[in-house]
Amino acid sequence: MKIDPILTRAGDWLSGGSRHPIVISSRVRLARNLAKLPFPGWAKKSERVRILEEIKPEVDLLPAIKDGFSEQLNELTATEKQVLVERHLISREHAAKGMGSAVVINPPQTVSIMINEEDHLRMQAITCGLDLEKTFQMIDEIDTALEAQLDFAFDEELGYLTACPTNVGTGMRASAMVHLPGLVLGEQINQVVNSVNKIGLAVRGLYGEGTEAMGNLFQVSNQTTLGEKEDQIIGRLQKVIETLIQRETQARENLLATKRTTLMDQIGRAYGILTHAYSISSKEALNLISILRLGIDLGFFPEEGRAIINQLLMDTQPAHLQNLSQQKLAAEERDHLRADIVRERLKNFPRPPNTKSPGQ
């Protein structure tokens, strides 16, 4: 499979499957390494190439990956790699790699396997909505199939051994991407983030560690990987996410009850700017698209609009735009093109209601 189908079609985690008004996607990744061989960051180039040659054929043979996309990173352009980052199919760190690293993605883009990222193997499954258990099972099956062929570094006390001690044990990071505009508009987000941090879970921005929270999107994940079973970690995360859903739902109800005009004003302005702007940055676009999504959740726009909004979330990202235009764009040109695309896609999007009650 060539990269084109990946680039032109959104993954199932965004476009299909079960929909959830608050949880956009569930993701589980496992870190594994081959025993007695240097980790990618310490390995010489020749060693990395040898490790890649040992792992990649086994990954390519996986039934779950059949007809997927499989490529070494030195064969991809900077834009192609960046598109994969924006799709959450590779990490930002992995995009910086070249010779001796590779990525393998299944056709529906729900499984991606990075070879020679920080660890020899970083395998992830990503699904639509909230289903951490199923997502874990998907990647667990792949891990089980691979461990029959590869000798993974494992210690009876420390579990799976990883390049960074923060990942030893299960080597598992489970996360959910949540959309929390209610808590942000209601100014409760900091309080909520702090309390989630206190119980040992991490809340990060859209693209993980050290990134800004844009579009009211947050990633919640486990911090610790040793001392608990995989299902215990997932259970703990699941509970917290359920609480977050509750808090967000409450915040939205509160806004509707006490600040209805402010809320409608925000939604109306978001619609106004998105449908009339001729130049818009990716950050502004993401923040306003987030508000339109909230409008759909609250019944101010018809449900059919959700697919358009989800697709815009991706397509307005810088590398996606770059890829769409097929030519090198300066930042300013990107902002123009972004505005053109948003206006075009929202051409038939219904106007926000004239009255302040939903669904009219």
Add this chain to the structure above:
Amino acid sequence: MKKINLCESCSKEKGVADPTGFALADLLLGLGENQQVEQVAQTEHCPVCGFTQADFKKTGRLGCSSCYNTFSDALGSLIKAMHKGTQHTGKIPARLFRDLARTDRLNELRKHLEDAVSKEDYETAANLRDEIRQLEGGTAQSI
């Protein structure tokens, strides 16, 4: 205190050639001993990949899976501080799982065998012995 005088080649042989080890400033400032110990620890390298603890301080990542063994003392407290526990309780590679299950079963059978022998129940003991041999990979011999 025993004072010895060493010539240049003897001092090298006894590993006291490093002049920084005797630096006057260190002695005066009372930094000597600890720093030397740390320096020794930082130059200790992993026999498999050559990684040192100084490399770990620089990058926050280890060199290979054997580094966990090489630097276990230093890593122990770090791992304890960053995780919920210090013992892995999650998934075990199937290959290893079978080995562990076999070891557990063997220990159990050996205990039963001891019990049977002490109770002079030789028929049970013989059966247990056969089962143990089978598990150990040998074939059970019929009596």
